[in-house]
Amino acid sequence: xxxxxxxxxGIDVPLICGAMYPCxxxxxxxxxxxxxxxxxxxxxxxxxxxxxxxxxxxxxIRSLTDRPVGVNLIIEASSKKYLERVQRWLxxxxxxQVPFLVTALGNPRWVVERARGSGVTVYHDVTERRWADKALxxxxxxxxxxxxxxxxxxxxLSPQQLLDELQPLGKPLVCAGGIDTPAxxxxxxxxxxxxxxxxxxxxxxxxxxxxxxxxxxxxxxxxNDIVLTDKISGVPVSVIKTPYIERVGTHAGAFARWMLRGRxxxxxxxxxxxxxxxxxxxxxxxxxxxxRDYFQAGKSVDGIDAVKPAADIVRDFAAAxxxxxxxx
Numbered sequence: 070x071x072x073x074x075x076x077x078x079g080i081d082v083p084l085i086c087g088a089m090y091p092c093x094x095x096x097x098x099x100x101x102x103x104x105x106x107x108x109x110x111x112x113x114x115x116x117x118x119x120x121x122x123x124x125x126x127x128x129x130i131r132s133l134t135d136r137p138v139g140v141n142l143i144i145e146a147s148s149k150k151y152l153e154r155v156q157r158w159l160x161x162x163x164x165x166q167v168p169f170l171v172t173a174l175g176n177p178r179w180v181v182e183r184a185r186g187s188g189v190t191v192y193h194d195v196t197e198r199r200w201a202d203k204a205l206x207x208x209x210x211x212x213x214x215x216x217x218x219x220x221x222x223x224x225x226l227s228p229q230q231l232l233d234e235l236q237p238l239g240k241p242l243v244c245a246g247g248i249d250t251p252a253x254x255x256x257x258x259x260x261x262x263x264x265x266x267x268x269x270x271x272x273x274x275x276x277x278x279x280x281x282x283x284x285x286x287x288x289x290x291x292x293n294d295i296v297l298t299d300k301i302s303g304v305p306v307s308v309i310k311t312p313y314i315e316r317v318g319t320h321a322g323a324f325a326r327w328m329l330r331g332r333x334x335x336x337x338x339x340x341x342x343x344x345x346x347x348x349x350x351x352x353x354x355x356x357x358x359x360x361r362d363y364f365q366a367g368k369s370v371d372g373i374d375a376v377k378p379a380a381d382i383v384r385d386f387a388a389a390x391x392x393x394x395x396x397x
Contacts (some may be wrong), residue, residue: 070390073241074211074263077190078137078169081105082387083264084254085213085243086271086379088141088171089221089365091118092279095126097379099133100276104383109139109171112158119278123158127165139169144177163187171213178207192243196224198234211241213266218247220269220307220367223297232261249372251389258390265386269366274379283364286311290370298363309364 075083086093086101088111095115098108108130115126130138140162142155159180162170166187172180173194181191185208192211193204201212214231215224226234228244235242241263248254248265257265272279273287290309297305298314308314 070258070393072258072263074243077210077241078107080107080137082383082390083243083258084383084386085109085139085245085264085266087213087245087266087268088114088139089268089272090114092268092272092277094119094276094278095121095130096133096278097271097274097276098138099130100274100379101271101383102136102138103134104380105136105387106383107137107139107169109141109169110167111141112155124161124165127161127167131165137168139171140167141171141173142180143173143175144180145174159183163189172204172209176207177204177209181208192241194245195235197226197231201235201238205238205240209240211243211263212238213243213245214262216244216246218292218368219245220295220365220369223305223307223367228257228262229260236261247368249369251386253372254386255389255393259393267369269369270373270382271379272366273373273376274382275376276379284376286364287366287370287373288375290366292368292371295366295368295370306365307367309366309370311364314363 072083075081082105084106086098086106086108088109090111091114093109093111093114098110101108110127110130112123115121116123119126121129140158142159144155163184168189170180170184170189170191171194172191177191177193184191190210192213193209194213194215195201195204196215204212212235214228214235215222216228216231217223217225218228223246224231228247232242242261243264243266244257244262245266248257248267249270254265269287271277273284277284286309294310295307296310296314298308
C-alpha cells in the first residue's frame, strides 16, 4: 500500500526511523532506508556521538544505501553560533541531494525557502494545531504529529485528537509515538495518517549501536514504566523508569524552575539543560546501566519483545499494511 507520503519520497513503506540523539548511527539510518522505509539523520548524533564530519557522514551512509534518507534540523535560534551550524548542515544536505528534511521547533520558513528550489520535501514536527498553522504559513509539505505516547519530547494529544485537529489543513500527516506492533501500524494508516514515525522500536534493533543495557531495558519495559522527567531539558521528556530515575526523581529543582519561568532567564537555563542532556544521553546510551541511565523511550515499549534486524522490523510492518490493503 502506498500513501501520499511514500509516493512523494519514492519509498516502499510509509515508515520513518525518526532522528534520535544519540541513537541515530549511520548503519541504522542506512539499514532502514535500504529495507524500503526511510531513515532520518540527526546531525549532532552523527558528528558528536559517532564521530563523522557531517558531509563525510552523509557520504558514508550513501555508500551503504542509495535509497532516500532524510535529515533532521532543530531550528530554534537558541544561539547565533548554533543557528549558523544548522544553516551549514542545510547547505550540505542540499548539496548532497538529500530529498527529505524534518524540521523541529522554530519557524521553518527559511528552510522551506532554501529547499524549495531543490525539490526537497519538508515536514515539520508539531504537537498541536497552533504550531501546525504557523508551519503551514511557512510552506511546509506535511507534518510529523508527535502525540502523547512518543518518546523524547512527547506531545499532549492522542493520535486521534491530533488527526482530528490537523487533517483539515489538507497536508499529509505522519503519526509519531506509541506504534508498537505491525497491527497498530496498519490501524494508524487506516485512520487516515499518511505515515508513521518510530524511534524506540528501532533502538531495539541489531544495527543500532546503543548499549545492550538500553536495548534490554526497552524489551523489558511496559507502557507503565515510561515516565516524564524535566531534569534533562527543562521540559518533559519520556524516559524508562530505571532505579536511577527513581532515586533522583523526575522534577527540576526550585532554582531551575524559577529560571525557566523568566522571559530572559529561560533561554539561559534551556541552553544549560541542552548541554547537560547532550552529555548525559550520550554516555547513558553508550555506557549502559553502569552509568546514570537516562534511557529515552516511548510507550511503544509495550509491544517490543525482542531485538531484531532493522530490515525484519520494516518487513513485518509492511506485511501488516499489505495484508490490511488486500482485505479492504
